[in-house]
Amino acid sequence: MNLKYPSVLIFIKKKKLIFGIIIILILLGIVVRYFLISRMNTVSPKLGSIVESVYGLGTIHSEKTYSLKIGITSSIRNIFVKEGQFVTKGQNLLELDSIPIFKAPFSGTIISIPFEQGETVFPQVPLLKMEDLSEIFLKVSFEQQGALRVRKGQSARILFEAIRGSSFEGVVRTIFPDEGQFMVYIDVSKLPAQILPGMTADVAIVTGEKENVLLVPINAIHMGQLIRIRDGRKLKVAVKLGAINGEWAEIIEGDINLNDLILIANK
Numbered sequence: 001m002n003l004k005y006p007s008v009l010i011f012i013k014k015k016k017l018i019f020g021i022i023i024i025l026i027l028l029g030i031v032v033r034y035f036l037i038s039r040m041n042t043v044s045p046k047l048g049s050i051v052e053s054v055y056g057l058g059t060i061h062s063e064k065t066y067s068l069k070i071g072i073t074s075s076i077r078n079i080f081v082k083e084g085q086f087v088t089k090g091q092n093l094l095e096l097d098s099i100p101i102f103k104a105p106f107s108g109t110i111i112s113i114p115f116e117q118g119e120t121v122f123p124q125v126p127l128l129k130m131e132d133l134s135e136i137f138l139k140v141s142f143e144q145q146g147a148l149r150v151r152k153g154q155s156a157r158i159l160f161e162a163i164r165g166s167s168f169e170g171v172v173r174t175i176f177p178d179e180g181q182f183m184v185y186i187d188v189s190k191l192p193a194q195i196l197p198g199m200t201a202d203v204a205i206v207t208g209e210k211e212n213v214l215l216v217p218i219n220a221i222h223m224g225q226l227i228r229i230r231d232g233r234k235l236k237v238a239v240k241l242g243a244i245n246g247e248w249a250e251i252i253e254g255d256i257n258l259n260d261l262i263l264i265a266n267k
Helices: 006-038
Strands: 040-043 046-062 065-068 074-079 092-096 099-103 108-112 128-131 136-142 155-159 167-178 181-188 200-217 225-230 233-238 240-244 248-253 261-265
Touching: 046 240, 046 248, 092 128, 136 167, 136 200, 155 181, 181 200, 200 240, 200 261
Parallel strands: none
Antiparallel strands: 040 261, 046 136, 046 200, 065 128, 074 092, 092 099, 108 128, 136 181, 155 167, 155 200, 167 181, 200 248, 225 233, 225 261, 240 248
């Protein structure tokens, strides 16, 4: 190359540089495309049934609780029971100066005695608490969106994290407002004896069930759209959803049929 023409040399170097950059960008595009494709999968829509539920965290409560309080200052003369003790209805609990002996209003378990014999106690301070551990229910708090779908009599599935592999059935007893939240009481039968008030459980309340509807995986839908493959062509399609569970969604509007393929991301 004649060095008398540096401009020509610079031009050739620039062309080589630009050509190299183009090659790198093409290779990078191929790699990115391969990476994206490797993270995608396809699935066909299906006709099937879907159970729609709302989910919450519930807490076990006793049906019967008793908190012993007095209206005057007094001192404790006798304590006839201990924390954790099971007592029967009418059994002596506690005796105060100048006040008749307090008796158990129902059969249950003593869960708290914060004072000792001889201590002075003041009005409206709980002296003793007891609960009936044999009759319990589940209390779940929902926000408005979930509460609107809950009705009395709906079935509920209950799971305790500490009891793996087992689920329990319940029925919605009532729903009512409580300071901006909406409380749902669920009656549960046949719980193990080790389930006690204060324990928590995952709750799924069945709010609806549909048969023979068009379903697609929920993870295929983003911002109200999914990617449909038909006749080898990909197209974003807007869809309107009906019932939804943790895995599938019902398609009630949108150009989707059973012969299509739906693009989904691999987990």
